[in-house]
Amino acid sequence: MRLPPSRLLLPALALPLALALAACNRPADPAEPPPGELPATTAADPAAPPPMESPVADAAALLPAHHWKLTTATDAQGQRIEALFARPDAPVQLDFADGRVSVSNTCNRMAGGFTLEGTTLTLGQMASTLMACADPKLTALDAEVGKRLAGALTLAATAGDTPELVLTNAGGDRLVFQGTPTAATRFGGPGERIFLEVGPETKPCSHPLIPDKQCLQVREIRFDGNGLRTGEPGEWQNFFDEIEGYTHQPGVRNVLRIDRYTRTDVPADASRHAYVLDMVVESEQVKP
Incomplete structure (x- = not known):
């Protein structure tokens, strides 16, 4: 006797349906993800992405390799600390070198020791110059910086095209x-440290690419370990290069402390040396 087609399908469907019902009713395995979710990736999984590198892993190398200018400062309530931006054209700057940090673009230059352990940057007592500033905002700036950059600070630093340093103090102030x-x-x-005396007036000098070029008049001088001049200064000569960070004012004689670097890739028609101002040692207005 030949059965109808519907009777032939019933046995074939019964087994898969029974298995599906059993799977739905069995206790859930705590290690198995809920239906519809992907299994979690474990550390033992070779396909797992590598853990993210700590943001301060290279802070010891990153800090002295850059000048750090203040861009943002907020208190524990998230309010901008206006007192730290008394010089909008010259933001507060930190420089780290040889276990010391220096603070510039304030009324007085400040400096002190520091230690770095993990994510904690500890700043020691800061010493400062004693120059008076006519602008009361600049005078207050020194106190504001000293109050917020003191003791143990939480540090986060990131490298890249635009490195960033974030310091947070115990009071919740966050400085970026x-x-x-x-x-x-x-x-x-590192550069070679030299001292150049710059005369008060420039003089015309011949340059094939710059018509009517005016050159600084400079001569090299030397100081001993006590900061006293020693020997005879060199001859005055035309200075065809630029001194990074220095702007000459006519009628003013300056003694500059300069770091001189030797370029590895010398641009066309340029000197093999680069000159960067470290500080102005002496400055004098010269009457004509």
Whole structure:
């Protein structure tokens, strides 16, 4: 006797349906993800992505390789700390070198020791120059910086095209600094420290690419270990290069402390040396 087609299908469907019902009713395995979810990736899974690198893993190398300029400062309530931006054209700057941090673009230059352990940057007592500033906002700036950059700070630093340094103090103040490479970083090593005396007036000098060029008049001078001049200064000569960070004012004689770097890739028609101002040692207005 031949059965109808519907009777032939029933046995074939019964077994899969029974298995599906049993699977739905069995206790859930705690290690198995809920239906519709992908299994979690474990550390033992070879396909797992590598753990993210700590943001401060290279802070010890990153800090001295850059100048750090303040871009954002907020208190524990998230309010901008206006007192730290008394000089909008010259933000507060931190520089780290040889276990010391220096603070510039304030009324007085400040400096002190520091230690770095993991995510904690500890700043020691800061010493400062004693120059008076006519602008009361600049005078207050020193106190505001000293109050917020003191003791143990939580540090986070990221590298990349635009390095960033974030310091948070115990009171919840959050200071964000942006890094720009130092001259030593840009030129691939430390420079040679020299002193140049710059005369009060420039003089015409011949340059094939710059008509009517005016050159600084400079001569090299030397100081001993006590900061006293020693020997005879060199001859006055035309200075065809630029001194990074220095703007000459006619009628003013200056003694400059300069770091001189040797370029590895010398641009066309340029000197093999690069000159970067470290500080102005002496400054004098010269009457005509």
